[in-house]
Amino acid sequence: MAAKEDLRVQRTRKLLSDTLLDMMETESIEHISVMDLCNLAMINRGTFYKHFEDKYALLGFALEELKRDLYADFSKNNSYEDTPQAAVRSFFATAIRFFFGNSHRIANVIKNNMCGKVITAIEESIATSLSNLILRYTDRYTLKIPLPIISQFLAGGLVTTALWCIGNDKMDSYEEYLAYLDYGCLNPLFDEKHM
Numbered sequence: 716m717a718a719k720e721d722l723r724v725q726r727t728r729k730l731l732s733d734t735l736l737d738m739m740e741t742e743s744i745e746h747i748s749v750m751d752l753c754n755l756a757m758i759n760r761g762t763f764y765k766h767f768e769d770k771y772a773l774l775g776f777a778l779e780e781l782k783r784d785l786y787a788d789f790s791k792n793n794s795y796e797d798t799p800q801a802a803v804r805s806f807f808a809t810a811i812r813f814f815f816g817n818s819h820r821i822a823n824v825i826k827n828n829m830c831g832k833v834i835t836a837i838e839e840s841i842a843t844s845l846s847n848l849i850l851r852y853t854d855r856y857t858l859k860i861p862l863p864i865i866s867q868f869l870a871g872g873l874v875t876t877a878l879w880c881i882g883n884d885k886m887d888s889y890e891e892y893l894a895y896l897d898y899g900c901l902n903p904l905f906d907e908k909h910m
Contacts, residue, residue: 731756752773778837838870856908
């Protein structure tokens with residue numbers, strides 16, 4: 716019986732998440748009310764509050780769902796890389812492919828939600844993912860810069876570049892963006908340990 720309840724909880728959260736992202740394609744999260752969200756999802760308001768404290772907690776969940784999709788794609792297409800530079804490059808490649816593959820939806824959500832909370836939530840989510848990825852290499856590589864700074868710097872660069880692309884209609888091929896990573900911005904961040 717518990718598994719059945721878990722499945723219902725998962726479905727309810729997914730429905731609310733998808734509904735919020737659908738609504739954010741056309742309007743800012745500040746203008747979306749919990750009541751309107753519940754009406755569109757055909758869910759009782761009390762049910763919403765059983766799962767989420769507020770719409771920003773739901774946004775955090777929705778972003779984690781997107782990140783999970785991104786990581787599933789990353790795990791499926793990438794094996795364990797030899798160097799942190801290769802791993803970060805591979806992560807960026809997957810993120811950029813994911814972004815381009817979902818560009819219409821993501822672009823609309825971002826265009827309509829340029830508020831600090833949404834952008835900060837996206838950057839924090841990516842920074843956490845990058846930190847976890849880079850930590851796998853600290854037994855063999857020394858970080859020249861503290862991990863929180865590296866992960867925030869890279870996450871901010873990825874998000875800012877994506878926002879610039881959306882704002883300037885620069886939706887060229889993702890291969891072009893990946894080529895820029897090879898100009899050496901990653902190599903100076905890590906030193907291989909000599910044992």
